[in-house]
Amino acid sequence: MTNAREVRTRFAPSPTGDLHVGNIRTALFAWAYARHTNGKLVFRIEDTDRERVTDEYIGRAIDTLKWLGLNWDEGPEVGGPYGPYLQSQRLDIYKEWAETFLRNGDAYHCYCTTEELESRREAQREKNQAPGYDGKCRSINDSDLQRYQSEGRKPVIRMRMPDGETKFQDLIRGEVVFEHKYVPDFVLMRADGSPLYTLAVAVDDVLMKITHVLRGEDLLSSTPRQIRVYQAMGVTESDFPKFAHLPFVMGTDNAKLSKRNGEVSIAWYREEGFLPEAICNYLALLGWSPGDDRENVSMKELTELFTVERVNSSPARFDMKKLEAINGDKIRALSIEEFLERSLPFLLRENVISGNENEVSLVKQALPIIQERIIKLSEVVPMLSFLFKKKLEFDEETKKKIKESDSQKVLKSALASIEALNDWSHTRIEEALRKSLLDELGLKPRIAFGPVRIALTGSPISPPLFESMELLGREVSLQRLREAID
RNA sequence: GGCCCCGUCGUCUAGUGGCCUAGGACUCUGGCUUCUCAAGCCAGCUACGAGGGUUCGAAUCCCUUCGGGGCUGCCA
Structure with a gap:
């Protein structure tokens, strides 16, 4: 009753590189919450200060999000009533608000130079005081002002933090309080008129009618500043966005997830x-x-079940092994058609196949026997390339094995027993080989089939042997056996 | 240093005063199965950071302490 407002979440990355694991987890949660509540997800680019070709970045980000199955209701590509959705195209808006704050006395011009600020901060530290802006320019007398201006100083616009405290209910952490003596006056706008994150993010969240801000916990302590901007904008407290500060995703070594302790770029996972x-x-x-105990969650279930309240407050370590386990499960759950469609790009990329009909058909027949033995799609390449190679390559170790006299004996016997087979099916092949190698030579299965496997696939590890031989076909199979025999 | 956040098996977690001699999943170890590798099945190891309270009873509530992290910018 009290909150009839439609839920509007947002995903607002800054274009500092490819979307990474932490980014995407935030996006996923914001998306899931919007979908769960039948609300809207806004996608906004926070490019206030970077001079860079955002086009390329934005293109890649859009591509990644779409690939993951995350869609947005407003933002780049789709537009929306509260655009533009690139902060670099909203500079006038921020400037206007900053000037309004100035007029209302919520903000003031600050003429302090970087050097001055630094030396004063240093002094504060030495006196064991909390470093931060000391409020020097809150009131400037005329002579100082004239001096600054004659020196050609250009002022920044700084927000005035009143005495008191800021209290808010974080959806994940509960009540959080910051006393303003620990929240110094902060800069809203640089001397050149460009806005800072703190200004832009708050203005946009208000203007875009964001109701729930899901973001990393590193932004928790900047929240009082955002709230201060809302207040200065004249937003009533009940209309403030609600905050949910998500815990970090960290690397295995307990440090922040980075390139050093694991792969972070989503693009990498896609390629793998x-x-x-x-x-x-x-x-x-x-x-x-x-x-509950379920671990296998589909995108649909996620949107049905996801609530911010169920998000944990403590940080999580990224575990590649578990991701791989889940990936393996999902691969096994694929229909052969889906599996084929997703595997082909990998085979094409590595030039295992050129893509003609015969090849594709052979791949499709082979997929069922490898589906439960791979954990990443890229593994179809080593798994299936033996089917398409003109000539097998053996490494030294493997080659030695096959040249042993016992192996040679096995291969000769194997060849003899299947040469005349008129039904080249894996069941008949198996029958024949078991008879000749196990029954007649009296060998143990692993001893018997090992050399044959190597001769046919080039490796002691391969998909099931008899099925592989069937797929390979009689001609190639017999030829490979003959080639392996001295 | 100050402020803020966090603390259950190696890892992700369930748990909101009795159902907990703490459950599930991944990992690891052993076994079964088996043509290799997997998959599958079975079994096992391992956790409430510590110390005080409150209570008949605490992983759950309170206090202290220790540990980890973030912020402390004219970065986001």
Whole structure:
């Protein structure tokens, strides 16, 4: 009753690089919450200060989000009633607000130079005081002002933090209080008129009617500043966005997840052959749980079950092994058609196949026997390339094995027993080989089939042997056996 | 230093005063199965950071302490 407002969440990355694990987890939660509540997800680019080609970045970000199955209701590409959704295109808006704050006395011009600020901060530190702006320019006398101006100083616009405290209910952490003596006056706008994050983020969240801000916990202590901006904008407290500060996703070594302790770029996971639904499933479990024992969560279930209240407040370590386990499960759950469609790009990329009909058909027949033995799509390449190679390559170790006299004996016997087979099916092949190698030569299975496997696939590890031989076909199979025999 | 956040198996978590001699999943170890590798199945190891309270009873509430992290910018 009290909150009839439609839920509006936002995902607002800054274009500092490719979307990474932490970013995406935030996006996923914001998306899931919007969908859960039948609300809207706004996608906004926070590019207030960077001079860079955002086009390329934005393109990649859009591509990644779409690939993951995350869609947005307002933002780049789709537009919306509260655009533009690039902060670099909203500079006038921020400037106007900053001037309004100035007029109302909520903000003031600050002429302090970087050097002055630094030396005063240093002094504060030495006296064991909290470093931060000391409020020097809150009131400037005329002579100082004239001096500054004659010196050609250009002022920044600084927000005045009144005495008191800021209190708010974080959806994940409960009540959080900051006394203003620990929140110094902060800069809203640089001397050149460009806005700072603190200004832009708050103005946009208000103007875009964001109701729930889901973001990393590193922004928790900047929240009082955002709230101060809301107040200066004249927003009533009941209309402030609600905050949910998500715990970090950290690397295995307990440090912040970075390139050094694990792969962070989502693009990397895509190239490795992780499925988008596996990535989302795994990330959803990092800091959130459905509340029961289920671990396999589809995107649909996520939107049905996700609530901010169930998000954990403590940080999570990224565990590649678990991601891989989930990815393997998702791969096994794929229909052969889906599996094929997702595998082909990898085979094409590595030039295992050129893509003609015969090749694709052979791949499709082979997929069922490898589906349960791979954890990443990229593994279809080493798994299936033996089917398409003109000539097998053996490494030294493997080659030695096959040249042993016992192996040679096995290969000769194997060849003899299947040469005349008129039904080249894996069941008949198996029958024949078991008879000749196990029954007649009296060998143990692993001893018997090992050399044959190497001769046919080039490796002691391969998909099931008899099925592989069937797929390879009689001609190639016999030829490879003959080639392996001296 | 100050402020803020966080603390259950190695990891992700369930747990909101009795259902907990703490459950699930991943990892790891052992076994079964088996043509290799997997998958599958079974079993096992391992946790409430510590110390005080409150209570008949605490992982759950309170205090202290220790540990980890973030912020402390004209970065976001």
